[in-house]
Amino acid sequence: MSDENIQMYDVIVLGAGPVGENVADRTAAAGLRTVIVESELVGGECSYWACEPSKALLRPALLYGEAARFPGVANAVTGPLDADAVLKHRDRMAADWDDRGQVEWLESAGIALIRGHGRLDGVREVTVETPGGGTVRLRARHAVAVCTGTRAALPPLPGLDALRPWTSREATSAREVPRRLGIVGAGVVAVEMATAWRALGAEVVLIAREPRLLARVEEFAADLVAGRLRAAGVDLRFGSGIVTAERAGGPDDGIHLGLSGGERIVVDELLFATGRAPRTDDIGLETVGSVPGDWLATDDAFTVTAVDGEWLYAVGDVNHRALLTHQGKYQARIAGQVIADRAAGRELDRSPWGAHAGTADLVAVPQVVFTDPEIAAVGLTTEEAARLDRTVDVVDYEIGRVAGAIQHDPEYRGRARILIDPERRVIVGATFAGPGVAELLHSATIAITGEITVDRLWHAVPSFPTISEVWLRLLETYRDQRAKP
Known part of the structure; x- marks a missing residue:
């Protein structure tokens, strides 16, 4: 295909989540012609399946718990949470899974959008398969930024597809409250979803191989959360795992689980909150000498270290430095400035607290777990x-x-x-x-x-x-x- 069929941009961004949007915002504001490629909703995981909807489910639960304990207010709390109202609030916070508002923001910022699945196709080149079956070829004068984030990592359990398990996406977007919810995992997603769905009326059992919740926080803090969950009626099974799992045929039969201790339990939905994997398995990494499916290691300017030429960037969860939206946006602000300054031929300030050094990922990563x-x-x-x-x-x-x-x-x-x-x-x-x-x-x-x-x-x-x-x-x-x- 001749060069006349290739669309030229200064910067190409793969992924229109908060991280990709912030990279593009910085480069476009610096006068660089920028395009974002997105195969799903503009706004990404955080807006539709993570931060926004999960906190919309959790906030009513936390308010209810506080009100039920407060003198003069407790007597006014006369019934359970209104699950339908909470789910409607969740839907509003997720913009009803409609990204028109985000697309309008891209347009106002002068950022082009191409819908489709983008793959690297050599140095500074990207091929996009569009929803209509067409192909768009792109070339960047200065930089390509991979901001594709992560997906839920599922365990190698036989017959997993037949179970139709929940991941974090289904857990935050479910249309009704399950009667019995099983959760596998002991991390942030597991404890937050246990908190939310138990408050909304589900019977919740949390199954974890670990000896406690939230292994990366101080033990005293995890113990306080475990105590509240137990008091709320959540069944915590530590040091346990799933050996067998089968979804029975009848509509009310649920998923039959065999646990490592020999116990058998039945749930209606099963959430696997067992970690994250990078969305790099099908983005053309092999065309630039990297391994599909790998995390992308970077320097503090978020340049991919395994690729020569300082043109390929990996920003946000995909680089595995700090899997948090606010840290990804922090990285994006730095990466966008680095791209703009390199394009202008300006020298980078790589000192520990310079404008081009993402050192907060190493010394001061803040995180809130929105539990009770x-x-x-x-x-x-x-x-x-x-x-x-x-x-x-x-x-x-x-x-x-x-x-x-x-x-x-x-x-x-x-x-x-x-x-x-x-x-x-x-x-x-x-x-x-x-x-x-x-x-x-x-x-x-x-x-x-x-x-x-x-x-x-x-x-x-x-x-x-x-x-x-x-x-x-x-x-x-x-x-x-x-x-x-």
């Missing part, structure tokens, strides 16, 4: 510090002893932990577990990112009565710990 109670964490955990042989001082404080917490919930249960580097006297990790702690997280992220010493933090005065007063109590506790002989 919430978990908000950033930086190192105690286990990670030990694994890295980092010396840290561990400081704990019961958040329920803070006046603002009692105002929030008279029976408040929660704990805060910070990890302090004793030599530099800076915070290197923070975890908060309890109702309403998500809003504490950015202050901890700033403290870690800014390497603010605990001596300076004494002069950051928290408002009274708010939960943020826990910062003062943590510093007082640290002072007292250091004063002991």
Whole structure:
């Protein structure tokens, strides 16, 4: 095919999720002619099957739990959640799975959109198979950014297709509440969906090979969540796995599961929340010397290290640095600036906190688990510090002893932990577990990112009565710990 049949752009972006949109926004704003290729909905996983719909399901559950425990309000909570109303709210938050609003934003930003499945086809070239069966060939003058994200990773269980299992997509978009829901996994998706669907009336059993929930957070925080789930009626089966699974023929027969301990249970739907895999198996990586299905390793400018020429970028989940939407958007802002500056011939600032270095993925990744109670964490955990042989001082404080917490919930249960580097006297990790702690997280992220010493933090005065007063109590506790002989 001759060059006259190839559409030329400065930048080609594969994937129109939040990450791809942010890369394209930066490059288009810099005057680079940019096109996004998307095979599904513009807005991606986060908008339609992850962040937005999952939080729409969880927020009513958390509000209900708080109201049911609060004096003067508890008596007004006279019945169960209105599941139909919650699902309608979820639908609104997912824009009814209609991406017209996102497409209009692309147009307003001057970003072209091609619908179809895009594959790399050599250096700076992409071939798109369109929904109508046609083919579009694209060539980039400067860069191709792979922002294809991840998909649910399913286990190699015989007969899995016949089970018609749920992944995170089905769990966040289901049209009705299942009577009996089985969940396999112990991570964030597993515990958030257990929280939401139990609150909406489902009988939930969570099956995990792990000995506890949420292996990557502090154990005290995971234990608080496990306690609340049990109190809500969720059946937690740790150290267990599925050996056999069969969907019976009758409409009410459900899925029959044989567990590793010899037990048998029956559920109506089965959610596998067992990890994520990169969407790189069919994007033409073999044409540029890479392996289809692999994660794409990058440098801190998000250039793919295995491909020469500094033209191929991998941004967001696909590079496996931090599988979180906000981190992917952070990476996208940097990658977009790198592409624009390289195109203009400007020298990159690769210093640790320079404009072209994605170092937050290494030192200060914030995450909120929207369970009851919430978990908000950033930086190192105690286990990670030990694994890295980092010396840290561990400081704990019961958040329920803070006046603002009692105002929030008279029976408040929660704990805060910070990890302090004793030599530099800076915070290197923070975890908060309890109702309403998500809003504490950015202050901890700033403290870690800014390497603010605990001596300076004494002069950051928290408002009274708010939960943020826990910062003062943590510093007082640290002072007292250091004063002991």
